[in-house]
Amino acid sequence: MTELIVDVPERWLPVVGYEGLYEVSSIGNLRTVERKDSLGRRRKSRPRKPALKPDGYLQVMLFKDGVNRNHYVQRLVLEAFAGPCPPLREACHRNDIKTDNRAENLRWGTRQENMIDQARNGRSVGSKMSECIRGHAFDVINTYIKPNGNRGCKECRRTAVREGRIRRSEEAAK
Numbered sequence: 001m002t003e004l005i006v007d008v009p010e011r012w013l014p015v016v017g018y019e020g021l022y023e024v025s026s027i028g029n030l031r032t033v034e035r036k037d038s039l040g041r042r043r044k045s046r047p048r049k050p051a052l053k054p055d056g057y058l059q060v061m062l063f064k065d066g067v068n069r070n071h072y073v074q075r076l077v078l079e080a081f082a083g084p085c086p087p088l089r090e091a092c093h094r095n096d097i098k099t100d101n102r103a104e105n106l107r108w109g110t111r112q113e114n115m116i117d118q119a120r121n122g123r124s125v126g127s128k129m130s131e132c133i134r135g136h137a138f139d140v141i142n143t144y145i146k147p148n149g150n151r152g153c154k155e156c157r158r159t160a161v162r163e164g165r166i167r168r169s170e171e172a173a174k
């Protein structure tokens, strides 16, 4: 099966609450809207660069009515492309990459769905590593909990069992 890679054009929509001032795109870019200033001069559209915050998410500073406010980019994308946040939902990154703010990577999900995303992507709550020391993913399929409460890698356990069996059979052949 061949994979068809389609280059989807970037689409722009007004930032909700900042209509006529800023636009957000389907891949998470931001820009000012071209407008005339109070003296009638043309102000060209300019990119608005988000900043990476210590929590790992991108935020962008938007200005309206004399006030600067920081906004999470994922929320601006969702509000523009998916509609307002339903009650008890939060912005979820499907692939768990906090800076991947493509509209198709985002959804308004529950806290539980967000945790399922994190587990599937190997970043279960309370754990920092996404892989075992040999580079196997700590995902929901490959992870078991050891008697001491630590996570174990099923792939490595299988290998250890297999190597143990090989050694035993080699000794038996002597």
Ligand SMILES: [Zn+2]
Pocket: 132, 133, 134, 135, 136, 153, 154, 155, 156, 157
């Ligand atoms: Zn492993």
